Amino acid sequence: MTAFMRATDAFTWAMESDPRLRSTVVTVILLDRSPDWGEVRKRFDLISRKLPMFRQRVVQSPPPAPPRWENYRDFDLDYHLRRATISGPGTLDEVLELARLAEMQDFDRARALWETTFIDGLDNGGAAVICKFHHALTDGVGGIQIAMHLFDLSEDLYPLEPMPPEPEVAGSSTLGGYRDAVRYETGLLNSALTGAATRVPRLMYDSVRRPVATIRSVATTAASVYRTVRPISRPGSSLATERGLIRRLGVHQVPTRPLREAAHRCGGALNDAFVAGVAGGLRIYHEKHGVAVGDLHITMPISLRTKDDGMGGNRITLMRFDVPVGEADPAKRIAAIRRRTAEVRNERSLPYTQLIAGLLNLAPRWYIGSVLRHVDFLASDVPGVPVPVFLGGAAVRAQYAFGPTIGAAVNVTLLTYVDTCALGLNVDTAAIPDYDVFYDAIVGGFDELLALAT
DSSP states (O other), X not given: OOEEOOHHHHHHHHGGGXXXXXXXXXXXXXXXXXXXXXXXXXXXXXXXXXXXXGGEEEEOOSTTSOOEEEEOTTOOHHHHEEEEEOOSOOOHHHXXXXXXXXXXXXOOTTSOSXXXXXXXXXGGGOEEEEEEEETTTBOHHHHHHHHTTTOBSSSSOOOOOOOOOOOOOOOOOHHHHHHHHHHHHHHHHHHHHHHHXXXXXXXXXXXXXXXXXXXXXHHHHHHHHHHHHOOOOSOSOSSXXXXXXXXXXXXXXXXXXXXXXXXXXXTOOHHHHHHHHHHHHHHHHHHHTTOOOXXXXXXXXXXXXXXXXXXXXXXXXXXXXXXXXXXOOHHHHHHHHHHHHHHHHTOTTGGGHHHHHHHHTTSOHHHHHHHHTTOOEEEEEXXXXXXXXXXXXXXXXXXXXXXXXXXXXXXEEEEEETTEEEEXXXXXXXXXXXHHHHXXXXXXXXHHHHHHHO
């Protein structure tokens, strides 16, 4: 059976007609030495057979059906797995430069949407892995699930589970595409009729028994949907307003325990302290330029993943709201962000994410782009691996994730590993041309929070 893109993924896929809105994710893994290449290749081969999308490409469907995933004859594992050697000093900056180029390059849309490059020649005999994938393949939590099929808990190499057969490649035809589109539309109609048959009688019953409460409930849900899709006419920042195609990547590490302690002392969680640290950095950056700043627009991924969802896949929705960047007191900033994120996580629109995305897919691309380019920043918190792990016998020293800006000035992604919060900064240089000043400001924003823990 043809697998169609979820409405949310189809939305991100379609909006990439504007290259500033690409949903490319890059992760960097630092190793203490070169891994066993043959072993790692077998692991990726296993994953590509267990997760169909890793051997599939995206094919357009006859409207109004969304694009679909399709096995194709020319899948070549060695195209997606590359090896390179750094000829220079082998520093982290050189690895980040390669990751930056990967982040800015689009995928070959005739192939599967992922690439991995293994890099030798780092200082002290180290190595690195740069993984690039489209967000439609997986979200952050799904990526960690996939990574645990690559990683081991010791440097010893153990036999893999039996290799599943390669997926079959069925012949494709124009008629088949139309047949699948009709099947998709019929499924939507059946779902709509089933939902109506279930909900309409209940709604009519409630409107008779509790008319005021029913009207209030419908109005509350409608208001929640509006907050989810509301247009943003301009950025909250008067400083970082331009958007372009050039990116700059950077990293910073923060110890997990003090950051969590700072959050707890202010009644928040680790994610609240993380967002407060980014907000504090943005405030410092504006102050360095002598520009006043108040609330800024943030996009935050909210996980919709359940225990029944399989490995990988994209199970998030993007929620936009405002955070008090201008608040100088880090404790008050954490408390305010805690309240606002709690409201967002309990939005009544969340169960209707796919329906909302399906309706947005009907909106003009220029309109969607104009809304996204007015978001000030993205912040994403990904719970990583809590114990030391190994890849092909090599110890993992650090991991960094760089999420897409999709129209914002910067994306800051937190990926935990053991006892460290690793921050990956993906900066649009048109919005933030003085990267070094911005980087120092972000470090200063997190230093404010760490001081709370002492």
